[in-house]
Amino acid sequence: MNKRILHVLVLGALTSCSAASESSSSSRANRAPVAYNTVVECTLYDGMNKESAQLTVVSSGMEVQVMDTVDAYFVKAKVTKDGKPLTGYMYRTCFPQR
Incomplete structure (x- = not known):
């Protein structure tokens, strides 16, 4: 049971890291001159x-x-x-x- 909770937490952390990097690159692309x-x-x-x-x-x-x-x-x-x-x-x- 503890291993499943650990896996879910690790998966959640990885997902949040990838979402943060995508949002920062997309906001950079939308900047006007x-x-x-x-x-x-x-x-x-x-x-x-x-x-x-x-x-x-x-x-x-x-x-x-x-x-x-x-x-x-x-x-x-x-x-x-x-x-x-x-x-x-x-x-x-x-x-x-x-």
Whole structure:
């Protein structure tokens, strides 16, 4: 009898852990882009390495939609240039510290 109770408790704990991880990932996916203004002139790249092509140059004070904080150095961003939306990657140093 005690083994059954133990199994039920373990199963309940595992279920709650998996449910918590699913809810946190789904709430992250539902976040909307956040508007920031750049503090310096920066480049929007198509990737996150030295060989990445430059999509456009974003001037200081221009509004950028930050879609995701990719890693310690880059954010995924969307910029509108000449009425055309461009999505790429920018250095975090382009934006004010929060």
